[in-house]
Amino acid sequence: MIAPPACIRLTYPATDYPVLEIDHPSCRARVALHGAHVMEWQPAGHAPVLYCSPETVLREGKAIRGGIPICWPWFNAHPTDPSKPAHGIARTRFWELTDSQDGGESVELRFELRSDEKARAIWDQEFHAIVEIRLGAELQVSLISHNTGSTAFRETGALHTYLAVDDIANVKVAGLEGLAFVETAGGKRENGMQEGEVRIEGEVDRIYASTSTATLRNGARTIRVHKHGSASTIVWNPGPEKAAKLGDMPAEDFRRFVCVETANAPGAEITVAPGERHVLRTRIALG
Numbered sequence: 001m002i003a004p005p006a007c008i009r010l011t012y013p014a015t016d017y018p019v020l021e022i023d024h025p026s027c028r029a030r031v032a033l034h035g036a037h038v039m040e041w042q043p044a045g046h047a048p049v050l051y052c053s054p055e056t057v058l059r060e061g062k063a064i065r066g067g068i069p070i071c072w073p074w075f076n077a078h079p080t081d082p083s084k085p086a087h088g089i090a091r092t093r094f095w096e097l098t099d100s101q102d103g104g105e106s107v108e109l110r111f112e113l114r115s116d117e118k119a120r121a122i123w124d125q126e127f128h129a130i131v132e133i134r135l136g137a138e139l140q141v142s143l144i145s146h147n148t149g150s151t152a153f154r155e156t157g158a159l160h161t162y163l164a165v166d167d168i169a170n171v172k173v174a175g176l177e178g179l180a181f182v183e184t185a186g187g188k189r190e191n192g193m194q195e196g197e198v199r200i201e202g203e204v205d206r207i208y209a210s211t212s213t214a215t216l217r218n219g220a221r222t223i224r225v226h227k228h229g230s231a232s233t234i235v236w237n238p239g240p241e242k243a244a245k246l247g248d249m250p251a252e253d254f255r256r257f258v259c260v261e262t263a264n265a266p267g268a269e270i271t272v273a274p275g276e277r278h279v280l281r282t283r284i285a286l287g
């Protein structure tokens with residue numbers, strides 16, 4: 001790879017743990033090679049848009065708490081084997097940075113991960129995964145999963161976006177009205193129908209059947225979560241009790257974010273035939 005542009009600085013906030021710091025006229029951001037993970041993104045003239053826990057653990061194999069974890073090739077628990085890691089393998093591996101560009105209006109990064117012995121031990125499929133990130137006045141993250149094997153695979157997944165808010169009590173999520181959801185908070189499974197905008201009161205862990213944009217309103221701020229290749233939107237907040245048990249986040253910080261995830265949850269599995277690919281994309285925009 002050619003040397004990164006001047007707006008990108010390679011830092012090591014923990015031993016053997018590289019994080020790109022981006023300082024560009026359009027935005028400031030931090031992106032970890034671990035998980036191809038956008039940790040922070042702050043468009044010029046605005047407060048940070050993503051929440052990232054000040055107590056997150058930066059260590060290979062441990063997912064970053066905040067930003068945009070890439071959950072793939074499965075969302076949440078493995079469909080048949082609960083001993084496998086929650087949310088798949090993508091968020092707990094180091095990815096290779098294969099391109100970085102200053103495109104003038106934005107900064108573009110490309111990361112790649114290919115099936116290897118370590119991945120096959122958990123998911124026995126041949127793949128080439130690419131994450132393309134565009135950071136500017138808007139933030140776009142695309143996960144492209146190629147099937148390089150000779151049999152079809154099935155995947156679920158999520159771009160598990162932690163949106164920063166001033167207080168969860170002041171938050172409404174629009175764009176999900178009239179849609180069916182499954183509430184899975186606390187291990188239950190209850191079907192529901194969304195009436196009006198979503199408000200977060202206690203633990204919320206809902207899978208909505210949705211292919212359209214969700215809009216977060218927080219006081220004067222509006223954040224739009226656009227999506228592509230996604231039939232599910234997850235709205236997650238751990239609430240006070242679960243937050244206190246997470247261990248990598250201050251207990252009170254459940255008030256500081258809501259996750260609005262561009263996803264394909266169980267029930268909306270994607271089949272990727274040999275030689276084919278699936279693109280899961282989110283675009284986060286203010287206003």
Ligand SMILES: O=P(O)(O)OC[C@H]1O[C@@H](O)[C@H](O)[C@@H](O)[C@@H]1O
Nearest residue numbers: 063076086087160205234236261
């Ligand atoms: O703690 P983790 O593994 O990052 O997962 C956080 C949450 O991620 C959400 O996407 C799930 O719907 C929740 O059930 C889960 O608790």
